Amino acid sequence: MNRVGLQYLAGDLSGGNARCIAMLQAFQEAIRDYSTPPEKTLTRDLTSKIGGFVSFLIECRPLSMSMGNAIRFLKSRIARLPLTLSESEAKTTLCSDIDRFINEKIVLADKVILRHAATKIRDGDVLLTYGSSCVVEMILLYAHELGKQFRVVVVDSHPMLEGQKLLRRLVVKGLSCTYTQLNAISYVMHKVTRVFLGASSIFSNGTVYSTVGTASVAMVAHAFRVPVLVCCEAYKFHERVQLDSICFNELGDPDAISKVPGRVDVNYLDNLTDKQKENLELLNLKYDATPSDYISVIVTDYGMIPPTSVPVIVRGYRKEYLLI
């Protein structure tokens, strides 16, 4: 648990799926090592223990939506444990439930998404992607394996420069890629035929909550009438409705945006006095919200749905996993 928390803190572990899987596996370990203190019931005590772990993780880095949904799932599973189970049986049940969740909601869901999304890639396409989403990476590699001929444009932005990791992995597999920064997006967009984006979560009004910069990419794509496909597993959907990016967000390290890595000459902010620094606020937002008008289709494990159908999935099928 400490290890996972520190990985979050250091930024080694990023990406909704990776963080969620790591957290769930850490919970599995914690459950296995757990033993009920005397005079306490398993369900209540374990729930409060989980709560404690979650607070620790929040200290390291605020939860992503996917993690939030997974924790709710886990708590509901714990609450539903029949009281007649012995402690070891309860623990094995919980661990197998977690395994099933990871398998069905993430691993298998990704496979279904791959199949659907690959049908939308034709020979001769120029695909644009932003940042580094594990699902989009899988889609591109899968389509390449299927033998489709396409080019990829990887758009990246400071300070995280996540696109470079994606770029490296794609180039190694032999895809022809172009790399550019976010400020050049309107320059490359006229050549692009499809835009593939990942999401951290999708809200009930179809708003896509994803890495900061995604909204700009989607907006420019919409202006150029390029279809935008958002690929997201259904477990990341959330009932919340968010109208803009400010009301709920995560702040990153402000100093990260005051410097450009590798360019020591661009250091205009270094010599400010403290009095001057009072007037300056460095805002490093991690997420932004893309309105549903800019999205053409959301590819999930339930198939390809329009953004207006997210509440249908949330309403109809989220209850399902609470009752696994």
Add this chain to the structure above:
Amino acid sequence: MWWRSASFILDRQQHQNRTVAPSPESFLLSSPPPMADSPLNPKSNISAYYQTRAAHHAVVTSDWLAQAQAAVGRHSDDDGSLGDDKGAAPIGGGGGGGEEEGSGKAFSVIDEFNSWRKQPALAEAVAAIRALAAVIRTSEATTMMELEIELKKASDSLKSWDTTSISLTAGCDLFMLYVTRTSALEYEDFNSAKSRLIERAEKFGEISCKARRIIAMLSQDFIFDGCTILVHGFSRVVLEVLKTAAENKKHFRVLCTEGRPDRTGLRFSNELAKLDVPVKLLIDSAVAYTMDEVDVVLFGADGVVESGGIINMMGTFQIALVAHSMNKPVYVAAESYKFARHYPLDQKDMSPARRPIDFGVPIPSKVEVETSARDYTPPQYLTLLFTDLGVLTPSVISDELIQLYL
């Protein structure tokens, strides 16, 4: 003038008759579309769906009729519903013809389908549904698994008969889902389960047939007295809607686009004139010119896709764009078996359905012609869809599809 040979009607033969050709043919139509007698419709550049529509509704000249009759006389194994396109052929003859093909093993679902299809009033998907229901009835399977496998095979062969027709694929899929969704099938003895399946299949066929009446009733609220309706294409559902409105003594007038090259507008205006509805024909290019006087735009649909958009005859998207920019409501009348799980992202994202276009004069061979027969209208240009499930907004289509398919 649409050039065709009697082989359109006579499915069994492959010969290439050059019939009476009143106008010079274009070079593009140098080879007639033969209808092969294998279950697969091999003609790659002409959609079978449009062949059917043409066969049902093409303008029949008397010498063409005579030639068709003569050709019929030569082939004794053909069904009796020839030459008389406009009237509904008796069903018994068609069904009997299909089943006489052989013993149970040789029962061809394609024959059954073709015999149902010949009725011009019957939609293709409903014909497929009826054919599949007949498969269950005449099946010799002894277990549920066998029956399901047979059904699946029949459904696949129907779907492959015309891969470009969306309503056919969707109708077959929905039928399979509806019929096989009964739980506890395994626990009953086979015969009662089979009779239950047949019951459900008949019910589905009936619902699909009644769909048009339901849609006509639902859409009456949207046709008010004194309105001007613009229609495009020959949709039997839209015709039913307008017929019902005329029967209810509503005063309205209809603007029909010409609908080249199928000349759907001419046929549609014919039908409307019979109902004493004032109708005005426009050339396709005159739509924007007349859009000011239009109150309501009404389309049918070949298929309704998951995004809430529709796939319909070429020209629909254009008219919807003009209507949208001039703030006119665009209504679509479509039965629920046309809902398909496709999701086109743009016009070229669907499997193409081509049909030859006769410009009336020879075209030099260097010149390409856009022969696609249909286009995709995205949901933001549609106001409402009238379906037998109710009056829906485009975003609800995905909701309905998720409920139907998942």
